[in-house]
Amino acid sequence: MKGHFYRRGCTCKKKNCSCGSKWAFVIDIGIDPVTGKRKQKTKSGFPTKKEAEVAAAAIIHELEQGFYIEESCQTFADFAKEWLPIYSEAKNVKPGTIRVRLHEIGKLLPYFGQLKLKDITPKRYQECLNDLKDKGLADSTREGIHRCGRMILRKALEYELIKKDPTEFAYLKKDKKTIEQLEEEEIPKFLEKEDLALFLKTAKEHGLEHDYLAFLILSYSGIRGGELIALKWKDIDFVNHTISITKTLYNPSNNPLNYQLVTPKTRKSRRKIIVDEEVIDALKEHKQVQEKVIERLGKAYCNQDFIFARMQRYHGYPIVIKNIRDRMKRLLRIAGLNEDLTPHSLRHTHTSLLAEAGVSLEQIMDRLGHTDDQITKNVYLHITQEMKKEASQKFGELMRSLR
Incomplete structure (x- = not known):
């Protein structure tokens, strides 16, 4: 393999260099497939010729073995x-x-x-x-x-x-975290059933436009916020009491006109959820109100079939997640509940209540559109563990009553 070694930048031009210049090498590394010309590798900065020879020999070995890589200078x-x-x-x-x-x-x-x-x-x-x-x-x-x-x-x-x-x-x-810190991280915040009832009652009595329906669906179905605001009327089966989840709405800028409908988070997220009759009745009531608005506004209403459509400015365009978050914070404050809770907390609330009702983890995961989710598992195990403790206490009380 052709190549040579030399002192780079040597100024004294002597056999026994005294100017302190470093050693360098140039060796052939193959043919450029584009130009057909030979390619050479140059490397310098070696204190001795021996070190330059060792480095060159390593490259030659890689070339002979067929695994030499010419590293890129790209940033x-x-x-x-x-x-x-x-x-x-x-x-x-x-x-x-x-x-x-x-x-x-x-x-x-x-x-x-x-x-x-x-x-x-x-x-x-x-x-x-x-x-x-x-x-x-x-x-x-x-x-x-x-x-x-x-x-x-x-x-x-x-x-x-x-x-x-x-x-x-x-x-x-x-x-390193304490046991208390780990437990706090592993179990997300959610509402107990009494607090959920209070929250929904507050939404019904003090909620603004479509607040009650939005939070009722989130609580009773466990769907994500993006899935909620992407819902269209064609996704509702009023006869069989189901909601089809086929899309989610993406709008990071919160611009009412600049949104995208994209596929759900995972393949498992495409699902059909059976919901309670109370949810269906609330949807029917909302549909009647919306139809009157559409009739009144006529062409001024951009009808794209969204359930949670704007009734004020930008009529007919879907609402945004920020709108849901702000409305929830307002209602939590009115109800005297934890204002740190978010719409996603209602998804964890749904999980906890299903677990408390005795629904299996597999059924819950299927309903939420999960293939595997550690947070959901943690909520489920937390609730069922409390139920096991309660069962053990009841057994102990029963046995003590017999003494």
Whole structure:
């Protein structure tokens, strides 16, 4: 294999160099498939000729074995831009996920943005993760950033832009937590049945436009907020008392005109839910009110069949999640309940009440559109564990009454 070794930048031009210049090498590494010309690899900065020879020999060995990779000089920022559409198309991800990935890439750019991919070492990558923790980012946030960085750099490895994956042995530092902290994290906040009854009563008496119906459906079905506001009248079967979940509404800007209807979170999320007669009656009542508004407004109402459509400005366009969150906070305040609860808390409330009613975990997961969800399992186990304690106490009381 052709090549040679030399002192790069030597000014003294002596056999026994005295100017302190470093050793370098140039070796042939094959033929450029595009130009047909030979390709050469140059590397410098070696204190001795022997070290340069060792480094060259390593490359020659890789070439002979057929696993030599010419690492790219492309920067992390440039490759991340290329990666995002590849990831989007391959995974068929939803707009919301792309938004999250962009945010995570933004957190990595201050560390690697202008670095060449080949210069991102395992040490540098680990220092980035450690620094993110020192800045106070939550564990879940750092897990997402690490997941994103790993996907990008593994794709670079797949494309043979780098020789090794610098994220392979990376880890996330986590603080040790007390048992109380772990229990608080594992069990999400939800309403007890008495509090739910109070909340719905408050919504009925003090709720604004379509508040009661929205929170009744969320509580009695366990559907997600995005699934709720995407509902159309064609999704309701008034005869069989079912709601079909086939889509979710995505609108991060909360612009009434700028929304997207996308497929549900997972394949399992496409489902048909049987609901109580009280929900069907409330839907019928709402439909009658809405039909009168449509008749009154005529062409001014943009009828797209949405159940939770705006009745004031932008008539007929779907409401947004922020609207649901703000309305819920208002009603919780009026009812004197925990204002930290969210529309998603009603999904956990639905889980807890189904568990209390004796419904199996498998049936609950199917109703919620889950294939596997640890939070749902934790809520279920928390409720059923309390029921087991109660059963044990009743047994003990029964036996003591016989003495």
